[in-house]
Amino acid sequence: xxxxxxxKDCIKGIPQAQRQLYEQFSESMLAVCYRYTKSVPDAEDVMxxxxxxxxxxxxxxxxxxxxxxxxxxxxxxxxxxxxxxxxNYQSDLSFLDSGMHPVSDDNPEIMLSAKDLADLIRQLxxxxxxxxxxxxxxxxxHVEIGKMLGINEGTSRSQYARARGLLISWxxxxxxxxxxxxxxxx
Amino acid sequence: MSDNKFEKxxxxxxxxxxxxxxxxxxxxxxAGIRSQRRRRFPIWLPALLLLAVGGSYFVYQALxxxxxxxxxxxxxxPSTAGDISDAVKESTGSVLEPAAGNDQAVALxxxxxxxxxxxxxxxxxxxxxxxxAERKGSDVREQAPVKKPSTDLFRSRRSEPSGQENNKADKVxxxxxxxxxxxxxxxxxxxxxxxxxxxxxxxxxSEENIAGIKENDKEAGEEEKIDAAAPLKEGxxxxxxxxxxxxxxDEKQMPSPMVNKNKRAxxxxxxxxxANAGMAFVSEGAGLHFDQVVVEDISMSAPxxxxxxxxxxxxxxxxxxxxxxxxxxxxxxGFAFTAGLVVKRKLSDKIFVxxxxxxxxxxxxxxxxxRVERSQIVNSGVMGYQNVGSYFLNxxxxxxxxxxxxxxxxxxxxxxxNRSEKTPFYVNAGGYLGKLISSNNLHFDGTxxxxxxxxxxxxxxxxxxxxxxxxxAFNQRAASLWIGPSLRYSFSPxxxxxxxxxxxxxxxxxxxxxxxxx
Numbered sequence: 001x002x003x004x005x006x007x008k009d010c011i012k013g014i015p016q017a018q019r020q021l022y023e024q025f026s027e028s029m030l031a032v033c034y035r036y037t038k039s040v041p042d043a044e045d046v047m048x049x050x051x052x053x054x055x056x057x058x059x060x061x062x063x064x065x066x067x068x069x070x071x072x073x074x075x076x077x078x079x080x081x082x083x084x085x086x087x088n089y090q091s092d093l094s095f096l097d098s099g100m101h102p103v104s105d106d107n108p109e110i111m112l113s114a115k116d117l118a119d120l121i122r123q124l125x126x127x128x129x130x131x132x133x134x135x136x137x138x139x140x141x142h143v144e145i146g147k148m149l150g151i152n153e154g155t156s157r158s159q160y161a162r163a164r165g166l167l168i169s170w171x172x173x174x175x176x177x178x179x180x181x182x183x184x185x186x
Numbered sequence: 187m188s189d190n191k192f193e194k195x196x197x198x199x200x201x202x203x204x205x206x207x208x209x210x211x212x213x214x215x216x217a218g219i220r221s222q223r224r225r226r227f228p229i230w231l232p233a234l235l236l237l238a239v240g241g242s243y244f245v246y247q248a249l250x251x252x253x254x255x256x257x258x259x260x261x262x263x264p265s266t267a268g269d270i271s272d273a274v275k276e277s278t279g280s281v282l283e284p285a286a287g288n289d290q291a292v293a294l295x296x297x298x299x300x301x302x303x304x305x306x307x308x309x310x311x312x313x314x315x316x317x318x319a320e321r322k323g324s325d326v327r328e329q330a331p332v333k334k335p336s337t338d339l340f341r342s343r344r345s346e347p348s349g350q351e352n353n354k355a356d357k358v359x360x361x362x363x364x365x366x367x368x369x370x371x372x373x374x375x376x377x378x379x380x381x382x383x384x385x386x387x388x389x390x391x392s393e394e395n396i397a398g399i400k401e402n403d404k405e406a407g408e409e410e411k412i413d414a415a416a417p418l419k420e421g422x423x424x425x426x427x428x429x430x431x432x433x434x435x436d437e438k439q440m441p442s443p444m445v446n447k448n449k450r451a452x453x454x455x456x457x458x459x460x461a462n463a464g465m466a467f468v469s470e471g472a473g474l475h476f477d478q479v480v481v482e483d484i485s486m487s488a489p490x491x492x493x494x495x496x497x498x499x500x501x502x503x504x505x506x507x508x509x510x511x512x513x514x515x516x517x518x519x520g521f522a523f524t525a526g527l528v529v530k531r532k533l534s535d536k537i538f539v540x541x542x543x544x545x546x547x548x549x550x551x552x553x554x555x556x557r558v559e560r561s562q563i564v565n566s567g568v569m570g571y572q573n574v575g576s577y578f579l580n581x582x583x584x585x586x587x588x589x590x591x592x593x594x595x596x597x598x599x600x601x602x603x604n605r606s607e608k609t610p611f612y613v614n615a616g617g618y619l620g621k622l623i624s625s626n627n628l629h630f631d632g633t634x635x636x637x638x639x640x641x642x643x644x645x646x647x648x649x650x651x652x653x654x655x656x657x658x659a660f661n662q663r664a665a666s667l668w669i670g671p672s673l674r675y676s677f678s679p680x681x682x683x684x685x686x687x688x689x690x691x692x693x694x695x696x697x698x699x700x701x702x703x704x
Contacts (some may be wrong), residue, residue: 018216026207030205035200043205062568118200149633183663
């Protein structure tokens with residue numbers, strides 16, 4: 001069944017189609033949610049909520065792009081809302097603009113598996129983790145991230161740089177290469 | 187998006203990442219979907235059934251009028267014991283004498299009776315009606331008893347001057363042959379003058395009138411459509427006998443065939459005012475689904491994943507309203523009304539068309555949080571990001587009324603379901619075209635969990651259908667009042683299709699129209 005037919009059946013509320021759509025995207029969407037949360041149950045909660053939104057709003061899908069991209073966007077938005085709502089993340093989800101941010105030119109080769117890299121990203125503080133995911137993985141720019149999170153563009157840039165630097169340092173601990181890092185005023 | 191090698195590696199790695207959900211996840215999602223699935227109780231079904239029944243009744247009536255004289259099932263029966271006695275005497279050829287104390291005899295001898303015959307259907311179910319062809323040359327007194335008005339009917343209409351009544355054409359329920367002046371029945375019984383050829387009290391009929399009727403009987407072949415249930419109005423001049431299709435009236439079990447004043451005025455426009463008052467609902471989907479309808483999350487309308495943004499930088503560094511419920515508020519019904527001018531035109535005895543111009547206001551309600559007078563960048567989905575001057579928090583602390591102001595052009599067809607002219611009953615069906623004048627409708631940004639106003643998301647032109655029933659009061663007075671339930675359903679989505687094509691305005695209401703009779 002092609003996606004267009006699948007979507008139409010989902011709009012009609014046909015359970016088999018919904019199940020098929022879920023099975024088609026659940027693994028990749030759980031991975032998205034996994035990157036934004038700190039635990040698998042939380043990721044599954046986000047994914048559940050996200051899929052419910054998907055099925056509720058699938059009538060709004062305009063066939064202007066990939067269905068997977070549309071679902072992924074919903075998952076990201078759901079994850080962001082989840083972080084804002086959930087107490088476990090609230091305290092860690094603060095975006096303070098230090099005015100200074102590290103600039104790293106390092107582009108280390110990532111030797112880790114996808115899962116290990118995701119786990120490494122999840123070890124970042126929630127604010128860093130969120131911005132890192134939005135920028136490096138989802139592809140948003142800092143203006144967009146600033147709007148999504150209600151923060152200044154510069155704050156987003158700063159937070160990302162710190163997240164990136166931290167992540168690279170963790171990665172380089174596993175390699176003999178030496179990192180280079182300099183600090184510049186924003 | 188960064189062009190750095192590092193970011194590309196991360197992106198590539200993360201795209202490869204797949205994690206299998208634990209068992210039971212789908213079941214939870216499915217339960218969530220089912221619990222949030224709108225109960226699709228087809229509340230339109232009663233309205234549809236009502237329309238179907240009304241339509242069937244109308245069709246049945248129309249068919250019945252045509253096939254009635256042919257099926258031969260209708261039999262004229264005397265309505266009282268006196269009638270039966272009369273019929274027996276008639277059939278045996280004996281002289282008909284009024285029974286003592288029989289009001290019916292008095293009624294027959296009273297000219298006032300004519301009006302009673304005129305305005306009401308005196309056809310008793312089961313009354314045998316002779317076909318015109320069968321009547322030729324037959325002895326009517328043996329075939330068809332005389333129909334007489336009920337006593338109560340007669341008594342209730344005694345006030346009219348007899349002189350005026352003499353000029354009125356009367357309903358003919360008897361065969362033409364009954365009017366033969368050589369009829370021994372007419373000559374021999376004291377009731378003879380009481381019952382003229384048209385089945386009415388003939389006491390007041392002059393010989394000239396009788397002669398005139400006879401003359402016109404010969405012209406009975408000419409057909410003329412007559413509104414049988416026409417009300418008698420003051421100053422109303424009854425048509426002469428030649429306006430009465432005697433054969434037609436015999437064949438149909440219709441009340442008194444009269445030329446209606448409305449018939450003469452048929453085709454004229456009739457002015458009036460209209461008003462509708464009811465509740466405005468927002469329905470989601472193609473039918474009428476009101477449950478779980480929530481404020482539209484505009485941020486969901488965007489195409490998959492945002493591309494590079496060209497939006498300006500946020501005007502402030504103040505974080506958006508975080509830590510609030512992310513689900514939008516439910517849309518609850520609110521008061522709605524329309525008011526305007528309407529014109530009506532008669533297309534036939536049973537069908538009218540009306541149109542007009544009206545103002546409509548629909549209100550729906552939602553529970554939102556406090557209003558924040560601060561600039562905020564909101565995610566408007568397909569409309570991109572925009573800066574709003576104020577917004578409402580996503581809480582459930584305050585009532586907010588979404589108002590939609592429309593200028594509308596309604597058009598409706600009214601089909602009469604009954605025969606009464608005093609209290610006609612109509613089924614109404616039509617449509618309307620509306621233009622949005624203004625609105626303070628709130629939209630939801632699920633990303634920032636805020637509500638904000640933006641009229642540009644709304645579908646400015648709305649087209650819809652309306653259906654309902656009306657009973658008419660004071661129909662014979664200066665202004666007739668049409669009142670009844672109606673349902674308005676907008677076919678056009680409330681929001682632009684690029685935003686959401688699923689929400690529609692629905693308004694069950696009480697429809698009131700006041701038409702000024704000329």
